[in-house]
Amino acid sequence: MTLQPTAATPQPDFAPEPAPRVDSEVGPLRTVLLHRPGAELKRLTPRNNDQLLFDGIPWVDRAQEEHDAFSSVLAARGVEVLLLADLLIATLSDDRARIAGVHSAVDERRLGIDLSDALRSHLSSAAPEDLAGVLMAGMTFEELPVAEGASLVRKMHHPHDFAVDPLPNLLFTRDSSVWVCDRVAITSLSMPARSRETALTDLIYAYHPRFRRTGRAYGAHSAPVEGGDVLLLAPGVLAIGVGERTTPAGAESFARSAFVDGLAHTVLAVPITQERATMHLDTVCTMVDRDAVVMYPAVRDTLSAYPMRADGSGGVDVQGPTPFLTAAAEAMGIERLRVIDTGLDPVTAEREQWDDGNNTLAVAPGVVVAYERNVETNARLEDAGIEVLRISGSELGSGRGGPRCMSCPVDRAALR
Ligand SMILES: NC(=[NH2+])NCCC[C@H](N)C(=O)O
DSSP states (O other): OOOOOOTTSOOOSSOOOOOOOBOOSSSOEEEEEEOOOOGGGGGOOTTTTTTTTOSSOOOHHHHHHHHHHHHHHHHHTTOEEEEHHHHHHHHTTSHHHHHHHHHHHOOHHHHHHHHHHHHHHHHHTSOHHHHHHHHHHOEEGGGOOSOTTSOHHHHHSOTTSEEEOOOGGGGOTTTTEEEEBTEEEEOBOOSTTTTTHHHHHHHHHHHOGGGTTOEEESTTOOSOBOGGGEEEEETTEEEEEESSSSOHHHHHHHHHHHHHTTSOSEEEEEEOOOSGGGSSGGGTEEEEETTEEEEOHHHHTTOEEEEEEEOSSSSEEEOOOEEHHHHHHHHHTSSOOEEEOOOOOHHHHHHHHHTTTTOOEEEETTEEEEETTOHHHHHHHHHTTOEEEEEOOTTGGGGSOOTTTTOEEEEEOOOO
């Protein structure tokens, strides 16, 4: 029986768009979320850059030029580029989003009651662009729109201290949300310098009209999982790096919730060294084709995995450890996962790994965006038949992230 709409049923006057989804690392990229670096980078100084997870002080204008060129390369390949600031500003025109946004920025433990009240009421009436500006770039005590001498906190802080911390790592949109199938997971970032980023992605996905129909993955879990650790090896197969950022509890909870939601049948937890150079799995390994990865040679033979599957009664069955490449191929249902042999001497390999040579963003199977500076790795990728779209990253790279870190795929076409 076909249900006929009653007169009271409002009819859409256009066919609804198919819901965005991401099932793989390499399916043709249709839509991606980037963040064009802005005023938040101007907050970096030699005194705070370590804490804010930058290895240098970027030249902001040049970083923006490099980023614009990155966006253009994607757009030229037919990718729709969404910019986080644009989405945030549009989101903040919704009053509920504005209230939540103000709440996320004002920390009573830092500001005390008087200053918090004053800042909340100021931000609540700010224009969406101005509120978005504060949410991203933070605010110093000197910039507080509150009369001098209003509170002890105000008097005793240095004018350049942050009343609201800046978020320079917003640039790395990969980490603060991750799409699995047709759902988005707001991650749980482990470093204090980044934890507030997810308040912004949470707002965007909750209130931006574009994502009204998007469901959530990973729910309100809080065990640390960062998107840079999550690789969608194939539909239904995830690899999750466990190291400096994602914890064993994070990987296990993410797997459990993916099984419950029917988003994956196998999740491989992959231990990675807990150090700055390898803060996420995508710093040592990214997919460049349906069945191929580029991998830091030093981990090629040692990377292992704990395969997790649903145990049939709501829990997680854990196996391993076993070699990563074998476990991945088995879960993906392929004979073997090809590793593009970068054949580099250990010193060149270490230098190019540090400069995000292994951190490529696939725009289609066999087509990746990579930093041009990693000359040797890129040459080997091309020898293996991968098309490399080079971008410059002399300034962008100072935050220790490459094309994959700087992008969050929102929609990829299915692999055939
Ligand atoms: N997916 C990635 N590898 N992201 C890189 C993040 C870099 C950032 N400065 C951090 O330390 O958190």
